[in-house]
Amino acid sequence: MQRSVIDGARGGGRLISGCARNQRVVQSSHLYCRSDCYGCFRIVSSCSVHSEAAVSTKTRKVNNSVKHLGKASRKNKNDFSALIHEAMKGVVNPKREEIGSVKELHVQPDVAAVAKDMNGSDKETDGKRKIADRHAIRAYLYRKVHSPLNIKPEGHIGLTKTDFLENFKQYTLLSSKIQPLQTVKPSGALHVDPPELAHGLEVVLQHKGVVPLVDLKSKQLQFSDFLKKIPSVAETNWAAIPPFRSPSNDTKLHEVVSEYNQKLDPKDRVKYIASTSSMTSALGLVYLVLSNFKDPMQNGFSEELGKIQGFSRYVSQPVGLIMRPRVGTLAIDSEKSPVSQETVLMSLGHSMERMLTMEPDIFNARLLLNTAKNSQKDGAQNYAYDENSADAEPQSYNYTRMGDFFLRAQLDAMDKKTGLIFDLKTRATLKIRYNIENYKQGVSYLINQLKGENHSFEREFYDLIRTAFIKYAYQIKIGRMNGAFVAFHNTDEIFGFEYVPIEEIDTYVFGGEYWGSIAFDRAVQLYNIFMNHAMSLFPNRKPEDSVRIVICPLKASGSLHFFVQLIPANEEDPCSGENLVKILEKLSPRLRPLTSRILDTDLSRIVESIPRTQNADSLGINLTNLKGFSVNTISFVNGNRKSGAFNVEPKDKYDVAYKITPLSSKMPARVFLQVWSQMYDIAEMARPGRTRNK
Numbered sequence: 001m002q003r004s005v006i007d008g009a010r011g012g013g014r015l016i017s018g019c020a021r022n023q024r025v026v027q028s029s030h031l032y033c034r035s036d037c038y039g040c041f042r043i044v045s046s047c048s049v050h051s052e053a054a055v056s057t058k059t060r061k062v063n064n065s066v067k068h069l070g071k072a073s074r075k076n077k078n079d080f081s082a083l084i085h086e087a088m089k090g091v092v093n094p095k096r097e098e099i100g101s102v103k104e105l106h107v108q109p110d111v112a113a114v115a116k117d118m119n120g121s122d123k124e125t126d127g128k129r130k131i132a133d134r135h136a137i138r139a140y141l142y143r144k145v146h147s148p149l150n151i152k153p154e155g156h157i158g159l160t161k162t163d164f165l166e167n168f169k170q171y172t173l174l175s176s177k178i179q180p181l182q183t184v185k186p187s188g189a190l191h192v193d194p195p196e197l198a199h200g201l202e203v204v205l206q207h208k209g210v211v212p213l214v215d216l217k218s219k220q221l222q223f224s225d226f227l228k229k230i231p232s233v234a235e236t237n238w239a240a241i242p243p244f245r246s247p248s249n250d251t252k253l254h255e256v257v258s259e260y261n262q263k264l265d266p267k268d269r270v271k272y273i274a275s276t277s278s279m280t281s282a283l284g285l286v287y288l289v290l291s292n293f294k295d296p297m298q299n300g301f302s303e304e305l306g307k308i309q310g311f312s313r314y315v316s317q318p319v320g321l322i323m324r325p326r327v328g329t330l331a332i333d334s335e336k337s338p339v340s341q342e343t344v345l346m347s348l349g350h351s352m353e354r355m356l357t358m359e360p361d362i363f364n365a366r367l368l369l370n371t372a373k374n375s376q377k378d379g380a381q382n383y384a385y386d387e388n389s390a391d392a393e394p395q396s397y398n399y400t401r402m403g404d405f406f407l408r409a410q411l412d413a414m415d416k417k418t419g420l421i422f423d424l425k426t427r428a429t430l431k432i433r434y435n436i437e438n439y440k441q442g443v444s445y446l447i448n449q450l451k452g453e454n455h456s457f458e459r460e461f462y463d464l465i466r467t468a469f470i471k472y473a474y475q476i477k478i479g480r481m482n483g484a485f486v487a488f489h490n491t492d493e494i495f496g497f498e499y500v501p502i503e504e505i506d507t508y509v510f511g512g513e514y515w516g517s518i519a520f521d522r523a524v525q526l527y528n529i530f531m532n533h534a535m536s537l538f539p540n541r542k543p544e545d546s547v548r549i550v551i552c553p554l555k556a557s558g559s560l561h562f563f564v565q566l567i568p569a570n571e572e573d574p575c576s577g578e579n580l581v582k583i584l585e586k587l588s589p590r591l592r593p594l595t596s597r598i599l600d601t602d603l604s605r606i607v608e609s610i611p612r613t614q615n616a617d618s619l620g621i622n623l624t625n626l627k628g629f630s631v632n633t634i635s636f637v638n639g640n641r642k643s644g645a646f647n648v649e650p651k652d653k654y655d656v657a658y659k660i661t662p663l664s665s666k667m668p669a670r671v672f673l674q675v676w677s678q679m680y681d682i683a684e685m686a687r688p689g690r691t692r693n694k
Contacts, residue, residue, distance in 0.1 A: 137222050141209035142450050142458045144300035161636040161655055171634060171657040174529075178521050181480065182401040186256045194396040194411035194421065195357040197485070199224045202415050204485065204497045210457045212496040216450060226360045227494050230352065231368060233344055239384045240366045241350050242393060247273045247408065248324040248331035256399060257406050258327045271404040272323070272531065274332040279407060280474040281319045281334070285553050285560060286523040286530075287470065288316060289633050290656060293555050294645040296465050297508050304453045305462050312467040318552040320679040322567075325543055329406070330535075335548070337681040338577030339596055343436050348491055349426045354393075356424060356487060357413055398479050403528040409479030422499070423475060423484045425468075427460060432490055437596065439491055447488055447495040457496060460488050465508045473509050476502045477520050515648040522656055530631060533660055534564045537627045544569040552675050559632045561663065563675070566625040574622045577680045583619050583673070584682070594682075603683040607670050616672035623672075628663035 165171060185191075196202070200223055204211045215222055247253060253273060261269040288294075288311075295310045320335030351367055358367075366383045386392055396411040412424040431442035451458040464472075464486070472484050483501040487494055506516030534549055541547070550563040567573050585592045587606050617623055635642045636655040648654045677683050 137203050137207070137211060138215050138217075139204075139207035139209040139211045140216065140450050140457070142301075142456075143461065161639045161641065161657075164634065164636075164641055165657065168659075171659045173655060173657045174522065174525060176653075176655055179403060179525055183480070184256070184260055184399040184401055184406070186259065186399065192394045192396045193416075194414045195394075196416060197413055198357055198359055199227055201356060201485075201497060202417070205415055205418065205420060205499045207499070210450075210461075210488075210496045210498040212457075213494050216448075224360070226363075227355070230348065230355070230489060230492055230494060232492075233347060235368055235371075236347075236351050237367055237369045237382045238347070238351075239382060241354070242385050242387065242395060246331075246333040247275050247278060248322075248326055248333050250275075250408070253408050254327045254331075257329060260401075260406065261328060269328070270401060270406040271329055271535075272332055273326060273329050273406050273408075275408045276410070276475045276478050278321065278332045278334045279405070279478060280471045282321065282551055283474050283520075283523050283527055284315060284470045285319060285551050286527050287519055288553055288555075289558060289560050289631065290519060290523055290526065290635065291510075292558060292635065292642065292644055292646070293553075294511070296469065297511055298462070298465060301458060301462050302451050302453070305459065308462070308466070310466070311470070312463075314467060315470055316553050316555065317681075318550055318675050318679040321549045321551075323547040323549065325546070330547070335550075335679060336577070338581050339594060340681045344439055344491060345426075345428050345432070345436060348489075352426045352487060352489070352494075353412060353424045356485075398481075400478060400480065402478075402524050404532070405524075405528065407478050409475070409481075411479060411481065413485065420482045421479075422481055423472065423479070425472065425484050425486045427464060427468075427486050427488050429460065429488070429490045430454075430463060433463075443490055443492045445490055447490075457488065457498075461498070469505050469509045472500075473502065473505050473516065474520065476505070511647040512649070514650050518648055518654055522654075526631075526633070526656070526658060529658070530560075530562060530660070533629065534562055537564050537629075538566045538625075541566060542569065548573075548575065550675060550679050552679075554630075557630075557632075559630045561628060561630050561675075563626060563628045563663075563667075565627075568625070575626070575676065577682075579621070580673075580676050580680060580682070583621070584677070597682055597684045600683040603674070603677055607673050610669050610673070612668065612670065614669045616667045616669045619669055619672070621672070623667060626667065627665070628667070630661045630663055632659045632661070633657065 161173075165173060197204075211222060213221065213223055213227055221228070245253075257270065257273055293316075298306070298309060322333045322335055323330040324333065325331075354367055355363055370382055387395075398409045398411060400407045400409065411421055414421045428439075429442065429445050429447060431445035432439045435442060445455070447455055447457055447460065449456045453459060476482070476484065481502070483499055484505065486498045486500060488496050488498075503513045506513045510516035510519055531549070535541075535547065538545075538547070546567040546569070548565040548567060550565075552561045552563070553559075554561060565575055573579070581594050584598075584603075584606060585594050587609070588602070591598060591602065634657045635646065636657075637646055637648060638653050639655075
């Protein structure tokens with residue numbers, strides 16, 4: 001008998017020959033039992049656990065059979081009946097369908113194909129049509145996004161908002177008015193849609209859960225085998241990929257901003273230009289302070305993953321920004337590391353995005369070097385990107401104003417049928433991420449199971465929550481997108497795909513979609529205030545001078561420290577990454593030459609060798625133009641102060657107050673080395689088997 005067998009999560013729904021919960025074997029897989037265990041319903045012949053009557057789902061008995069299900073399951077039985085009839089008509093329901101923890105999409109099946117799938121027979125239903133030789137796309141759901149929030153008990157409720165502000169007048173109450181995102185459309189510019197997914201990958205958007213490239217049960221390829229093998233770094237033609245332009249180097253962005261500001265009164269013009277990449281990390285730090293360093297939601301997964309709690313330490317790593325004068329504004333660029341160059345993951349991410357959106361012949365012609373294509377043409381030239389050429393890869397952007405910020409967001413992909421616009425994300429396995437410099441050693445690590453601590457899609461998604469989802473959330477919101485399309489890989493092959501809507505990302509990061517929206521709005525408003533305060537520290541700054549801002553979170557005190565450095569034009573930058581490397585080499589000769597990241601244990605030994613009372617200027621650094629301030633926030637929900645983790649629902653009234661306090665002009669040498677080394681990404685966490693490259 002032909003059967004479809006699909007594993008789900010934690011006893012989740014299966015199309016099987018026995019009860020999905022107790023695994024007992026029965027004689028037929030074509031009977032439908034409505035059993036509400038773990039919120040799923042299964043297709044079984046009977047369920048001894050629930051003692052519910054089984055009902056035939058054969059086509060001729062659908063309407064009569066569902067009557068046995070009872071009133072409690074009437075809505076679901078109607079949905080199921082409709083699904084059967086739609087399939088028999090050869091019609092695909094475009095909605096994301098879920099049967100327990102399993103979702104299937106039959107792409108335009110004919111009657112015979114459905115009959116075979118339903119009855120386990122190759123018999124033709126009309127005597128004319130041949131059996132369709134295609135299987136259903138299978139998706140696997142391995143988590144419970146609807147689970148209760150995994151947050152600590154709410155903190156002590158002390159003074160009310162009124163009493164607190166009465167007694168602590170140094171705090172300023174932030175306006176509770178929502179600051180809308182203003183869409184900016186450049187005049188005269190042609191709108192360019194982002195590319196669509198290729199290879200039939202758009203079906204992933206209709207599923208909840210991961211869609212493996214090779215089905216976990218049948219071992220059949222679910223998409224083109226073109227996606228199986230990822231071209232190596234050596235095979236890829238990097239000249240074919242449009243270069244990334246930082247906000248300070250994007251002349252087209254400058255033209256758009258200049259045109260926009262000229263239409264406004266001087267007092268209403270934007271002050272800062274930024275991209276999503278130079279904005280999201282800083283906003284993430286503001287959110288940490290705003291939420292009292294609340295952990296993300298991490299339940300609904302396998303028990304063995306529960307020992308890894310909270311955001312990754314990289315989420316709370318100091319952030320460095322360089323603000324350069326451009327077209328009457330300040331362009332905000334992310335600070336670059338003097339030792340950490342672009343990793344293989346960043347490089348492959350660019351090529352894999354095109355792998356997902358280009359047809360194979362176009363991808364191979366442009367993105368593969370002629371040597372990799374075994375080109376027989378003498379003197380054949382590799383394709384090179386030229387933005388002025390007629391066949392140049394189009395670049396799609398959304399421009400948005402938020403307060404004093406003018407933001408550029410690149411749009412990776414869209415689905416024209418649904419109107420969804422989304423980010424493309426490529427996620428390497430944990431074995432690769434933990435040892436990027438020796439990534440080839442991790443190529444043997446495969447994702448070959450749904451759940452578990454290792455080698456599973458569940459583990460990779462769990463790590464996404466801890467390390468990247470807060471960044472994804474802000475990128476998607478700034479770009480006015482709908483979600484993220486994630487491809488899981490090990491730099492050599494792709495294992496599967498998953499579309500995660502912004503609503504789900506908000507649930508994991510913030511605890512709910514509503515609080516995610518409110519927290520984003522308040523974080524942007526506070527960040528705007530803090531940046532304006534930072535610029536006010538140097539009232540005599542010349543128009544051509546730049547400014548460096550380093551933002552460092554302190555969980556123990558629940559505060560953010562801002563270090564603001566004026567960098568006069570045509571003068572040496574005493575706090576540059578290159579100067580920091582020289583200082584570290586001088587303090588620890590064994591690290592010479594320092595050309596790659598060091599372990600944080602090595603950095604700790606260097607820092608601890610310096611007396612606590614020693615100031616940073618003793619290191620030979622001129623800190624005359626460096627100033628700082630700390631920021632504290634207090635949150636109120638329905639007038640009550642929250643000093644611990646909390647959530648905000650639509651029925652709640654949320655307020656936040658902030659306080660800005662100057663820091664001492666004398667910076668300890670230990671603080672400077674620790675903060676600047678982390679900001680420049682010079683140190684990395686020690687892991688088993690990891691040693692500094694010689």
